Amino acid sequence: MQNKIQFLILFVLSPCVCSLPHMFYYVPVPTSWLDAQTYCRQHYTDLATIDDKTDVYELVKTVPKDFKGKYIWIGLYRMSGTSPWIWSDQSKSIFGWWASGQPNNYNGYQFCASIYTDGFWADEDCVLKYTSICYIDRKTQILRVDVKSSQNMNDPEVKKEILKKASS
Known part of the structure; x- marks a missing residue:
């Protein structure tokens, strides 16, 4: 028969069976946004792309409880103060969760996005050194x-x- x-x-290949497309990894070494992007592309897929609030919640869970910093790099950036925000992996996510008053392009050169531990985003100067969040795609x-x-x-x-x- x-x-x-x-x-x-x-x-x-994932540690959990769920419908989340991204698996996030916290990188504790402070670097510039560009160095964080390079590192994430070499070791993972890219800097974190966030598609919705579920991604935000999952991403924030990767940050150690004893994290003392204020900002963590994510994969959102723009080329100038007037250009649109785009994701490092060139994905088409239109989700945004900016903190109150953000993005503000303070001093005219905040072209990279960071995330607070509460999940809200801020624009920052890309040369500042922060820890970062990378991701890999989960596969079905x-x-x-x-x-x-x-x-x-x-x-x-x-x-x-x-x-x-x-x-x-």
């Missing part, structure tokens, strides 16, 4: 398995064992 089973294995993998077996493929224990073997 041949049974066809189709599994959707979500985020096999679809695995189709053709199983030849005399066992009952609808048995939860059999399904569990197949899923275990497929994800290892």
Whole structure:
């Protein structure tokens, strides 16, 4: 008897099974925005891109409880004081969560965005040295398995064992 089973294995490489597209990583070394971007691109995907409030909440969770700084670099920047804000990874997110009075382009050269530990954003001078948040994309993998077996493929224990073997 041949049974066809189709599994959707979500985020096999991720530590949790959830619908969040980004996985965030706090980088504790203070650098300029450009150096943070370079580091994130070398070791992760890029500086953090934030698509919605859920991303904000997940990102803030990565910051250590004993964090003493005020600002943390994210991947939002602009080329001049009048140009639009864009994400470092060139994604099209239109979400914004600016702190009150931000962005203000103080002294005319605040072209990079940072995040406070409460999740709100501020514009800053890109040469200042702050810690940063990088991200990687979580991947969805679809695995189709053709199983030849005399066992009952609808048995939860059999399904569990197949899923275990497929994800290892």
